[in-house]
Amino acid sequence: MNLPFAENYKIKMVEPIYRSTREQRVQWIADANYNLFNLSSDKVFIDLLTDSGTGAMSDRQWAAIMTGDESYAGSSSYYHLKEKIQTIFGFEHFLPTHQGRAAENVLFSVLLKEGDLVPGNSHFDTTKGHIEYRKAKAIDCTIDEAFDTDSTFPFKGNVDLAKLEKVFKLQPQKNIPAMIMTITCNSSGGQPVSMANLKAVKEMATEYGVPVIFDSARFAENAWFIQQREEGYSTKTIKEIVKEMFTYADAMTMSSKKDGAVNIGGFMAMRNIDWYDKASTFNIMYEGFVTYGGMAGRDMNALAVGLDEVTTNDFLDTRIKQVQYLGNKLMEYGIPIQQPIGGHAVFVDAKKFLPYVPKEEYIAQTLAIILYLEAGVRGVEVGTLLADRDPETNDNRYPKLEFLRLAIPRRTYSNNHMDVVAAGLKNIFEIRDEIRTGLLIRKEAAIMRHFTVLLEKVKS
Ligand SMILES: *Cc1c(COP(=O)(O)O)cnc(C)c1O
Numbered sequence: 001m002n003l004p005f006a007e008n009y010k011i012k013m014v015e016p017i018y019r020s021t022r023e024q025r026v027q028w029i030a031d032a033n034y035n036l037f038n039l040s041s042d043k044v045f046i047d048l049l050t051d052s053g054t055g056a057m058s059d060r061q062w063a064a065i066m067t068g069d070e071s072y073a074g075s076s077s078y079y080h081l082k083e084k085i086q087t088i089f090g091f092e093h094f095l096p097t098h099q100g101r102a103a104e105n106v107l108f109s110v111l112l113k114e115g116d117l118v119p120g121n122s123h124f125d126t127t128k129g130h131i132e133y134r135k136a137k138a139i140d141c142t143i144d145e146a147f148d149t150d151s152t153f154p155f156k157g158n159v160d161l162a163k164l165e166k167v168f169k170l171q172p173q174k175n176i177p178a179m180i181m182t183i184t185c186n187s188s189g190g191q192p193v194s195m196a197n198l199k200a201v202k203e204m205a206t207e208y209g210v211p212v213i214f215d216s217a218r219f220a221e222n223a224w225f226i227q228q229r230e231e232g233y234s235t236k237t238i239k240e241i242v243k244e245m246f247t248y249a250d251a252m253t254m255s256s257k258k259d260g261a262v263n264i265g266g267f268m269a270m271r272n273i274d275w276y277d278k279a280s281t282f283n284i285m286y287e288g289f290v291t292y293g294g295m296a297g298r299d300m301n302a303l304a305v306g307l308d309e310v311t312t313n314d315f316l317d318t319r320i321k322q323v324q325y326l327g328n329k330l331m332e333y334g335i336p337i338q339q340p341i342g343g344h345a346v347f348v349d350a351k352k353f354l355p356y357v358p359k360e361e362y363i364a365q366t367l368a369i370i371l372y373l374e375a376g377v378r379g380v381e382v383g384t385l386l387a388d389r390d391p392e393t394n395d396n397r398y399p400k401l402e403f404l405r406l407a408i409p410r411r412t413y414s415n416n417h418m419d420v421v422a423a424g425l426k427n428i429f430e431i432r433d434e435i436r437t438g439l440l441i442r443k444e445a446a447i448m449r450h451f452t453v454l455l456e457k458v459k460s
Pocket residue numbers: 052099100101102124126127182183184186215216217218254255256257258265266
């Protein structure tokens with residue numbers, strides 16, 4: 001008999017979690033105005049809201065915490081991290097920030113102005129927020145396969161080169177200060193971008209004089225998919241693949257809370273010294289001096305170790321196989337999910353799951369609330385709430401896909417927990433035809449409304 005797959009770690013410390021009753025949850029979610037972000041975490045049994053900063057660090061990372069250097073200027077932790085970033089990504093210059101969106105804020109302060117276009121592959125919500133806040137426009141050039149949840153195309157994060165070239169031809173180059181490749185592509189379902197696509201995009205962008213920025217939060221997972229799925233890469237190490245990927249970028253922004261495997265932190269890195277000099281000034285204003293930028297020395301130390309750990313098959317096999325375990329279980333139950341299964345999360349196709357809830361009543365949010373009531377599991381809506389309103393018309397933007405995202409924190413839950421999540425969804429799936437009404441908005445913010453929106457149930 002073949003020995004089955006198993007986690008390549010054992011557990012040294014545990015944190016108790018509380019299994020509530022349905023009656024408690026009915027009350028709590030009403031008090032939270034049907035917004036899962038408003039729940040205190042002790043009211044959640046299994047928290048799949050996000051994998052951002054919610055994972056477990058390794059003993060090596062905790063050991064590195066103890067040797068952090070808290071000097072304001074020139075901390076040795078900064079130099080450790082700088083060297084690690086240079087080795088892994090090949091960028092000479094780097095600036096730490098308190099998280100990923102802060103890196104976007106600093107870099108976009110240098111690059112973007114009103115009226116600019118920023119093409120890319122389904123920009124992440126904070127990225128889009130920072131672009132639109134500057135009255136510039138994010139243009140999605142993702143391939144059409146990304147929007148067909150049944151298609152098993154292996155690289156659904158890819159950019160459609162014809163769509164991209166159209167944008168490049170639309171405006172003079174001075175109005176396209178950069179384009180953004182999100183690896184992996186979160187908004188379209190945690191889908192990877194192929195090496196061939198990264199290369200082709202870089203070639204086209206160079207032809208039109210447009211720099212390429214990688215939004216790199218899940219770069220290591222992207223490298224794992226290239227290793228597993230793209231011809232010519234199966235014998236390459238993750239570190240070799242990552243190194244090649246970043247030769248096709250001029251700069252990167254990073255949320256260290258994802259594939260940095262730490263609880264807080266971010267950075268940007270680049271080749272261009274002029275960008276670095278300008279960004280340094282904004283970093284000092286918004287984040288902190290250039291050698292700490294919103295991070296403690298100990299956290300920079302833990303990040304340096306984290307970047308090293310995540311760029312291995314040891315780490316990535318365990319991580320991604322757990323995501324696939326949950327996804328496969330849902331498929332066994334006939335539940336419609338985005339295929340192929342992504343690297344950090346399973347995306348349930350809420351429109352197919354709840355065909356009778358009108359799109360004006362926030363289908364994916366409705367499913368997220370019902371799953372919480374059923375099993376105490378907290379997922380998140382990736383749909384109409386997340387898409388915000390059109391800044392010009394103020395109408396809701398209805399995305400092609402409505403997802404309930406179940407994001408899995410790194411090294412945190414067991415597959416028994418995954419079984420509870422799957423059973424909860426199965427129970428709902430069996431009564432889906434009875435679910436015909438959703439939610440309506442009582443109060444919302446102008447940008448990134450999903451975090452703070454207040455909702456109420458539509459009377460059936
Ligand atoms: C999380 C994330 C960000 C923003 O990073 P924060 O650390 O949450 O500020 C940006 N882009 C992508 C693709 C992300 O996943």
